Amino acid sequence: MFYQLYELNHAMMAPWRTAADAMRLAFSNPMNPISHTYFGRATAAGLEVFERTTRRYGKPEFGLPETLIDGQPVGVHERIVWREPFCNLIHFERALPKGRAADPKVLIVAPMSGHYATLLRGTVEALLPHSDIYITDWIDARMVPLSEGNFDLDDYIDYVIQMLHFLGPDTHVIGVCQPAVPVLAAVAVMEAAGDPLSPASMTLMGGPIDTRINPTAVNKLAEERPIEWFRDNVVMPVPWPQPGFMRMVYPGFLQLSGFMSMNLDRHLIAHKEFFAHLVKNDGDAAEKHRDFYDEYLAVMDLTAEFYLQTVQVVFMQHALPKGEMMHRGRRVDTTAIKKVALLTVEGENDDISGLGQTKAAQTICTNIPEHMRMHYMQPDVGHYGVFNGSRFRREIAPRIVAFQREHARHTNPVKQVIKGGKTA
Template sequence: MLYKAYEIQRSLMNASSAWASMMADMLNDPRLPFSAYGPNQTMASALDVFAHATAPRGKPAFGIRTIQVDGQVHAVHETTVVHRPFGDLKRFTHDGLGADAPRLLLVAPMSGHYATLLRGTVERLLERAEVYITDWADAKYVPLAEGHFNLDDYIDYLIGFLEHIGPGTHMMAVCQPSVPAFAATAVLAAQKHPCRPLTLTMMGGPIDTRESPTAVNDHAVTKPYVWFKHNVITTVPENYPGAGRQVYPGFVQLTSFMSMNLGSHMMSHYKLFQHMVQGAEESAEATKTFYDEYRSVCDLPAEFYLQTVDVVFQRHALPQGEFIHRGQPVDLGAITDTAILCIEGERDDISGIGQTRAALKVTPNLPADMKQYLLAPEVGHYGIFNGSRWRKTIAPVIEAWMARYATRDNAADGKPRRGNKLAAVS
């Protein structure tokens, strides 16, 4: 019933959006008498804001055509190198990269938004690295015949992607995938697999949500597992290829996130209205661009969502040494030669301070100088991987970390070669 009610509401809002957009265009038409008259412009701006807020949205494109590096402009090449039912692997490169450029697997969240939420992340990292990114599928478009997808499958996908890219790959996880990326690293380390990552960077991830719990964490622990199963899981309707699949709908996740900062979102739209009335087109377009991405959401497989709530947020299985993958315990102590960088934002209201840093405490056999921690001052959750501070302050730290552990030699201890030493912060 939840999904069907949403589809009815979406159809009505789509029609309203089209009507509002048409009326705004009419009021802005210079051929219309008094089109430049103040009240008409105010009404047109209000209708435009409404039309944008209620417009239908599909999967955005990355759209990274060129990139400028050291004053030179290079064409960007985007290809899909691995096709899987629940997620593809995309590759970004450009002709300005040297043969020794690091290869980086960027693990995008499967949390209701598309991988394009990390467009700015890809664009900045692409300056110096060959970037691969997980492009997770919208579950409502995956037919039931393709089976189910849970946290075990997520880890298997990451291992498969690392194997495709090959030995000597770095891995970086943004937010939610920090847990499966950490687990995948441990699984490969226990096997002494040649494709275990050289470095693992985790950003704003819920490794141990008992540290500085946020409203998101509180919501996950104040309600029992069965509450989530009965209240936020629904069935994909017949008008989608994934009809009959149980999912956690993207529109529920979007509603939850927006309700956390409802006042801020309302103020953003009021400022958008003001900018449009004032003719500040650049500022208005920046706000529209942000919300075009923010409101583009996709559905999650129910089994993955529920297992994540149970294992990550309620039982804290990974930091307590109780995480199981395919029936086998995940031993974080097996990680001995993958350098770990943990990054957190001082103002992160999704993953509190200390939740990601906890990874440094639960890897007892990793040398201290192969652990690094960065707390980005005055940065919120989104700012960790997007925006000016990401580009100018955080990305250079990641690049230096990958450069420091650029290879893995054949020494008996298996440690990567070191360049100029960086201070390890524990």
């Protein structure tokens, strides 16, 4: 019933949001003399804050129409090249100059943890000048009909393997945050099977490989309660009239409320400052606030089976670092990884995946040669700064690019011709 009440609340607020937006336009219209007064600006600002804090935020766009290649601007076109019921694979096709050698193929596995893949817009933007980028675009579970079946952690691992097969040899994979575990598991499964299409390198960034190390508030919550508590309190059916009606999900709005409550004072201060910027006509600062929260407040639902299995396997049982994780009835053996180079990246102030949790991958992948592994800890950044922001662009992205080029399996990776794929 809770999800239905949440939807009903949104529906009931719709007329008020419409009225608030209309009044905001009236009080901010330069033809209205009141708009040039403090009262007019304060009223318009208050109405915008009300409208933005009560609206439903839709899926954002990547909005990356071009990038720089060898110092020259080139066009970028998004194309879905592979699709399954719960995920699309987006290729950022760059209009490379004729005759220019291809760049390394990079599969970015975006988090399936409540936000859309566009949360990694900055990651894609920073790597586009140097790499042929593909990214997972996970589908909002409430938009997937029940007839499409279930989706759990085993399916997630299968999807990663299928995408690596689709992209072909000499692909590099990056797992950002939550995907670090399934990406590492997928690579271990491929290596154990002697799969020739296992990736050339694997980069894991701010991921919960071993949450026993420096546990955060998120980790502690998972350990304090039994799995039945999560099943009874945060899993609920999708309400009508959504396409996924009656599918059991972990709603995105619950995930978002949990994250916001961890830093509630910071969000309240941000909205207070947003109001002040609007009153002062500080357009640049107000626009930065809009851009951030347009992304941050856009959330998606997760299938209940994926969410519950992840909580149990990753955060309660710590199955992967213990060597007990199973996939399709077989143990995931990280010691089987021998040919895939490993780069782990952490943020010093990460309050989601504590310092050392991602580096644990270096410990459990014992058979990767020393010259094929590297760990980097970025000072003075939190979780978001591991994959976005100025320090990511300046310090982390160049290291990722250099690591991938160093460990490409072809003699000259820059001259590799990328095999085309068929649009699904």
